[in-house]
Amino acid sequence: NSVCVIDSALDMMEQDPVGAASFVPLLRRASQRIGHLVCTLLDVNRLESGAMPLRVQDVPWASVCEPVLAETGLLARAKPVVLNRTGENHTVVRCDPALVERVLLNLLDNAIGVAPDRSIVDVHAERTAEGGMLVRVGNRGRTIAPEVLPTLFRKYRQGGGAPVKRLGGWGLGLTFCRLAVERHGGTIRAISPYVDGEGAAFEFVLPAEPK
Ligand SMILES: Nc1ncnc2c1ncn2[C@@H]1O[C@H](COP(=O)(O)OP(=O)(O)OP(=O)(O)O)[C@@H](O)[C@H]1O
Ligand SMILES: [Mg+2]
Structure with missing residues (x-):
């Protein structure tokens, strides 16, 4: 270590x-x-322990997304993979931006780690019918076994198969993502396969009004 x-x-x-x-x-x-x-x-x-304050602000999705894309852009270029942002980037989202930025960072870190060289990693955002925000990070490459999908968000679960990073992680990133999204009153799920029978996507929904 x-x-x-x-x-x-x-x-x-x-x-x-x-x-x-x-x-x-x-x-x-x-x-x-x-x-x-x-x-x-x-x-x-x-x-x-319920001790995390939620600093809610109204912010355009782009201002949450852009710093994370800049940070992970270096990782993506080094691999190399292409980050492809789609959807409603100027939609205003009501959330704790610092917390949501780190959710996105963890999902992109995983996706870039596992994505095949020269493939595309998608970051998509759209308003839900209820006025919340849906965000999806999807990558090509290996799929996640159906029986593992629901357990990935538990602490220290690493999903089987090769780790997403060369140096390995701790299996805490997705636990943090779930807790941070749930702290907003939102939900998160894993989908695999993602496109053309390959890859995985992680999709979270933030409600219009955080709890
Ligand atoms: N996009 C993905 N494609 C395939 N498997 C994934 C993907 N994202 C996560 N996983 C699986 O879920 C496991 C848990 O992910 P998580 O982010 O919680 O932990 P980690 O990346 O191993 O470590 P860290 O605590 O540093 O984030 C990973 O080890 C991997 O097996
Ligand atoms: Mg991780």
Whole structure:
């Protein structure tokens, strides 16, 4: 895990102080991963214990979506996969934007991780008939077994098959997504296959008026 990576890198830096600078990217990635884990653990815990405040605002969907697409764009280019945004981007959504941004970030992180090279990852948003907002992140590639679909949102579930990331995750991202969406009074589900018999999509609906 990342703490061991930092430990070994520090040992090597001690043995070879001249080459120490070459360990900086490794150390930075490891510390980012630890930071991400700590945030997710705290948020899951706060959401579960009902101690997460909801800072509701009326914001255009684009202002939630764009920072996340900019952040994951680097990941997508490195892979490479193409991020394809469709739907009603200027529709105003009533939500806690910081929380919803992180839901989208987790879904895109998973989708980009599992998407085949040079495939398209879709991010679609539309108003529901009830005045809420439906958001769907879909990728091509491997499907998720039907029996696993309902369990993915439980803590530490990793769904079987190869992990979505090369370094592996903790199986907490989708738990955070479910709790954050439910905190708004919304719902989230997994759909697989997504298109042409392949891939998976994760779709969440935020109500017009968060609870
Ligand atoms: N788009 C997807 N396609 C196929 N499987 C997926 C997809 N998204 C998630 N999964 C499966 O669901 C599991 C749980 O996802 P989740 O995001 O909760 O955890 P993780 O990505 O493994 O770790 P992390 O806590 O870092 O997010 C993944 O390990 C993977 O098996
Ligand atoms: Mg994840």
